[in-house]
Amino acid sequence: xxxxxxxxxxxSNEEEPVHLPCNHSTxxxxxxxxxxxxxxSQGPEYVIHGLTSNVNNRMASxxxxxxxxxSTLILHRAxxxxxxxxxxxxxxxxxxxxxxxxxxxxxxxxVKP
Amino acid sequence: xxGVIQSPRHEVTEMGQEVTLRCKPISGHNSLFWxxxxxxxxLELLIYFNNNVPIDDSGMPEDRFSAKMPNASFSTLKIQPxxxxxxxxxxxxxxxxxxxxxxxxxxxGSRLTVL
Numbered sequence: 001x002x003x004x005x006x007x008x009x010x011x012s013n014e015e016e017p018v019h020l021p022c023n024h025s026t027x028x029x030x031x032x033x034x035x036x037x038x039x040x041s042q043g044p045e046y047v048i049h050g051l052t053s054n055v056n057n058r059m060a061s062x063x064x065x066x067x068x069x070x071s072t073l074i075l076h077r078a079x080x081x082x083x084x085x086x087x088x089x090x091x092x093x094x095x096x097x098x099x100x101x102x103x104x105x106x107x108x109x110x111v112k113p
Numbered sequence: 114x115x116g117v118i119q120s121p122r123h124e125v126t127e128m129g130q131e132v133t134l135r136c137k138p139i140s141g142h143n144s145l146f147w148x149x150x151x152x153x154x155x156l157e158l159l160i161y162f163n164n165n166v167p168i169d170d171s172g173m174p175e176d177r178f179s180a181k182m183p184n185a186s187f188s189t190l191k192i193q194p195x196x197x198x199x200x201x202x203x204x205x206x207x208x209x210x211x212x213x214x215x216x217x218x219x220x221x222g223s224r225l226t227v228l
Contacts, residue, residue: 032213043204043219044156051214087156091213099211100169101146103156 004088009108012078020073020107022088027068031090034101035062035073039084044103047073047086083111117220119205125226131193134223137186138207146217147180147190148204156204162188163211195227 005023012018024033035047048055048062050071055062061074075082087106092099118137126132138145147159160170165182173180177196182188192199202224206217 030213034216036217043222044206044217045219046216049214049216099144099163099213099215100158100161101206101217102158103148105155 004090004104006086006088006104006107008105009110011110011112012075012082014080014111014113015077018075018078018082018109018111020075020086020088020109021070022072023070024088024090025069027090028092031092033062033064033068033071034089034091035060036087036089036103037082037084038087038106039081044087049091078109078111080111080113083109085109117205117207117218119203119220119223121223122221123224123226125228126195127228128196129194130227131191132195132199132225132227134190134203134205134225136188136190136205136220138188138205139218140186142207142209142218143185144208144211144215145182145188146206146208147188148206148219149201150204150222151201159190168211192225195225197227200225200227 032051034049036044037047038044048060050062063072085106085108087103120135143164145162148156150156159172160180161168162182180190202222204222206219208215208217
């Protein structure tokens with residue numbers, strides 16, 4: 001399974017944008033880039049995912065580098081509720097791939113009021 | 114939809130006892146995953162079913178752990194006998210299909226404490 005590298009922790013001020021980086025230099029052409037987050041005492045929840053193009057949804061934006069070896073999750077205005085562990089994960093999309101979702105250590109985001 | 118439903122939410126048991134954790138996936142989803150989370154090891158994938166068939170059980174720690182999916186709407190994870198090191202939060206997740214484009218929905222988890 002292709003690996004991802006994320007900073008252990010980041011801090012942000014409330015109502016400011018947050019850019020969470022992820023490196024995935026061994027990504028294959030059929031791997032999708034997924035972001036999940038885990039709020040305290042809850043199960044992981046889906047945030048956003050993409051393959052090649054940048055993606056936007058109501059929660060966040062995903063910026064994917066042209067060579068796909070890195071990506072950035074963008075929270076446009078952080079709130080206290082966004083304090084969580086954010087996981088960047090590659091999920092294989094090729095035929096015959098089992099489609100496993102393997103979690104790394106993630107980035108713990110602290111949001112200061 | 115009520116989402117992925119797990120039971121029990123909390124279980125405290127004594128070493129040596131059998132533990133059964135249950136999961137009801139989202140209706141229509143045909144892939145189901147069991148994860149375990151501890152402070153030391155983070156989120157670990159234990160086993161992955163597709164169309165009720167185990168696809169990958171390489172994460173199951175040892176023979177004391179077993180998982181079944183008798184039908185599309187129910188799965189169990191059993192630990193027999195349980196040990197203190199099995200104390201963790203166990204998450205079930207489901208999704209449609211095996212494509213990398215599909216996203217997982219997680220349950221709220223079952224917190225297991227083995228004394």
